Amino acid sequence: MNRLEIFLSLTSLLFQILLCGFVFVRKAHRILPLFVTFVYVVLASTICLFLTSQYFGFKSSLLYYVFWAALFLFVASRSLAIAELCRYGLRKYRGIWALVWRALTALSMLLVAHAAISAWGQPNGIAIYWTSFARDFALASLIIIAVLFLFLNYYGLALDDLPKLVALGICFTCAVDAIGNTILLNSFKGYLFPWFLESQKALWPSMEALVRRVDDVWSAVHLIAFMISIGIWCYALRKPLVQPTESPALLPAHIYGEMSPAINTHLATFNQRLAELLKP
Amino acid sequence: MNDTYAIILFAVALCGILLWLLSKGQKSSGKAASSLDPSGIEGLPAAKHYAYFPQIRQALSRADSDYLLKNAPPGVAKRALRERRAIARHFLQGLHEDFSNLARLGRIIAALSPEVSHKQEATRLILSVNFRFLYVLVWLRLAAGTLPLHQLEILTGLVGRIAARMDEAMTEISALSAGQFAGKINA
Numbered sequence: 077m078n079r080l081e082i083f084l085s086l087t088s089l090l091f092q093i094l095l096c097g098f099v100f101v102r103k104a105h106r107i108l109p110l111f112v113t114f115v116y117v118v119l120a121s122t123i124c125l126f127l128t129s130q131y132f133g134f135k136s137s138l139l140y141y142v143f144w145a146a147l148f149l150f151v152a153s154r155s156l157a158i159a160e161l162c163r164y165g166l167r168k169y170r171g172i173w174a175l176v177w178r179a180l181t182a183l184s185m186l187l188v189a190h191a192a193i194s195a196w197g198q199p200n201g202i203a204i205y206w207t208s209f210a211r212d213f214a215l216a217s218l219i220i221i222a223v224l225f226l227f228l229n230y231y232g233l234a235l236d237d238l239p240k241l242v243a244l245g246i247c248f249t250c251a252v253d254a255i256g257n258t259i260l261l262n263s264f265k266g267y268l269f270p271w272f273l274e275s276q277k278a279l280w281p282s283m284e285a286l287v288r289r290v291d292d293v294w295s296a297v298h299l300i301a302f303m304i305s306i307g308i309w310c311y312a313l314r315k316p317l318v319q320p321t322e323s324p325a326l327l328p329a330h331i332y333g334e335m336s337p338a339i340n341t342h343l344a345t346f347n348q349r350l351a352e353l354l355k356p
Numbered sequence: 357m358n359d360t361y362a363i364i365l366f367a368v369a370l371c372g373i374l375l376w377l378l379s380k381g382q383k384s385s386g387k388a389a390s391s392l393d394p395s396g397i398e399g400l401p402a403a404k405h406y407a408y409f410p411q412i413r414q415a416l417s418r419a420d421s422d423y424l425l426k427n428a429p430p431g432v433a434k435r436a437l438r439e440r441r442a443i444a445r446h447f448l449q450g451l452h453e454d455f456s457n458l459a460r461l462g463r464i465i466a467a468l469s470p471e472v473s474h475k476q477e478a479t480r481l482i483l484s485v486n487f488r489f490l491y492v493l494v495w496l497r498l499a500a501g502t503l504p505l506h507q508l509e510i511l512t513g514l515v516g517r518i519a520a521r522m523d524e525a526m527t528e529i530s531a532l533s534a535g536q537f538a539g540k541i542n543a
Contacts, residue, residue: 171472215363218370225377230481231467232460240378247374254367262360324468332469336476339462343483346455350490354497 081292084299091306092119098313107317110160111242114153121146144206151213154246158217161243162224165235168323176227180220187216204264204272211257214250221247236320241312245305252301260294445498452491459484
């Protein structure tokens with residue numbers, strides 16, 4: 077670890093402690109329990125990584141596996157936080173939620189399967205496999221959040237400030253992860269590929285400095301981006317949280333059954349007439 | 357390397373869309389958050405262009421054009437016809453607004469319903485996309501002067517009838533949200 081990385085790691089740890097403090101004081105678990113779990117998981121992973129590096133050294137293989145395990149936990153808990161955002165945004169509207177959750181679940185499964193299949197085909201090396209998986213997962217998270225907001229906009233629904241800013245922070249980390257991991261993966265599969273091949277062991281000493289440099293740059297970018305996201309979440313939690321608004325009064329079920337087909341018929345007639353205008 | 361650029365561009369585009377959606381949501385939500393009031397239906401501007409249908413119908417009528425071409429000097433008639441096309445374009449925009457209001461009414465009812473049919477929702481989405489496409493084509497033809505104005509007259513009559521029925525339906529839904537619903541909704 078160079079000085080910049082040590083500074084960034086310590087600052088990031090401070091930011092995470094600050095965020096945990098905010099989350100605890102504002103009792104955010106009452107509104108977004110899975111996001112709070114994500115925040116605590118991130119802090120626990122950081123502390124665990126720090127302790128492992130202190131006791132076993134930076135070059136130990138244990139640290140290597142702890143790092144990838146922490147990354148898995150980070151990605152998994154972030155995905156749960158995203159699922160919670162989807163549920164929080166739409167659960168009050170029972171009909172819409174019943175319609176949307178299936179679509180979002182199907183889309184998530186498709187994207188996760190794609191991420192797994194895409195990573196499976198990668199050459200040997202946990203680093204390449206997980207970088208590929210993390211990249212695809214970040215892209216999948218971005219797509220899911222974008223679809224959620226499209227649904228919200230389409231039906232004219234709005235999110236409270238806290239979930240909106242939580243979503244913004246998650247989007248920012250996901251975007252940086254997707255872009256950074258893509259570049260990193262490209263390096264791993266390109267000019268750094270001999271680093272993962274036993275047959276190229278002779279090249280390793282000359283490559284080590286280059287691999288460390290790439291790793292340092294990506295770590296610095298990732299930490300800075302994550303601190304920006306933490307900053308956004310701290311900003312969202314700066315004031316006491318407002319209790320979520322009550323569910324709106326729903327219309328009787330038969331109204332939709334009668335009105336919706338009628339409206340669609342009228343809309344179809346509009347289209348029919350417009351199409352007639354275009355006929356020669 | 358091409359894949360790398362494609363993924364980076366895709367991620368940046370997704371972020372851009374998300375930021376746009378977030379800012380759009382902020383503007384439209386105003387002070388309301390995570391809520392949608394059934395009484396909001398009352399505030400929906402329903403087919404306001406309907407009120408001008410008689411004048412528009414008169415202005416777009418073939419008889420009116422024929423009269424102008426026969427009796428007015430050629431320059432004046434040409435200018436009048438050009439201005440009528442501009443009015444027709446504005447009117448088409450109004451029709452677009454009326455269509456959007458009708459579609460929005462459908463979405464509000466869906467959001468406030470305990471059960472929603474995915475078939476109806478998908479149909480409405482497809483119809484809205486189709487309308488946008490057709491609207492652009494009609495607008496372009498109108499701007500190019502290749503669409504006879506009197507054809508638009510047929511559409512105005514249709515919108516008028518739909519607007520009147522929707523006004524009735526919206527009044528009844530508003531009454532329902534206030535606990536006063538008694539009648540049958542569909543005409």
